[in-house]
Amino acid sequence: MNLYHCMIELKSDAKALAFAASVEQWMGELKALNLIGGWRLMRRKLGLASTMHEAFLLEIEVNDLGALEDAFQAVAGLNETEMRHYELMHGMIASYHVGVYRPFPDPERRERVALI
Secondary structure, eight states: OEEEEEEEEEOTTOOHHHHHHHHHHHHHHHHHTTSOOOEEEEEOSTTOSOTTSOSEEEEEEESSHHHHHHHHHHHHTOOTTTTHHHHHHHTTEEEEEEEEEOOSSOSSOOSOOOOO
């Protein structure tokens, strides 16, 4: 299982509970389509974090990089109606940073992979 790790800062006028509800709706749709495994949304507690950490952390489980690519392609093919919950959620986000993490140690044991 790999984690698509998203650090999120909301727009100043966005409401945290509305954002959480939108994330739940959108992640629920992705899970129902079998595009993701589990997910969880967390909020920074009492402002205890360095300046490099955003207010929210969203972790999305995918089996591997192929599954992540499949999810991206499936989302790209959705129509405007199907993207409604995504648009609601994304419209509240001021900035975000993402990364993909894997369990460690893992069978691959590679820190860097390159084709050239």
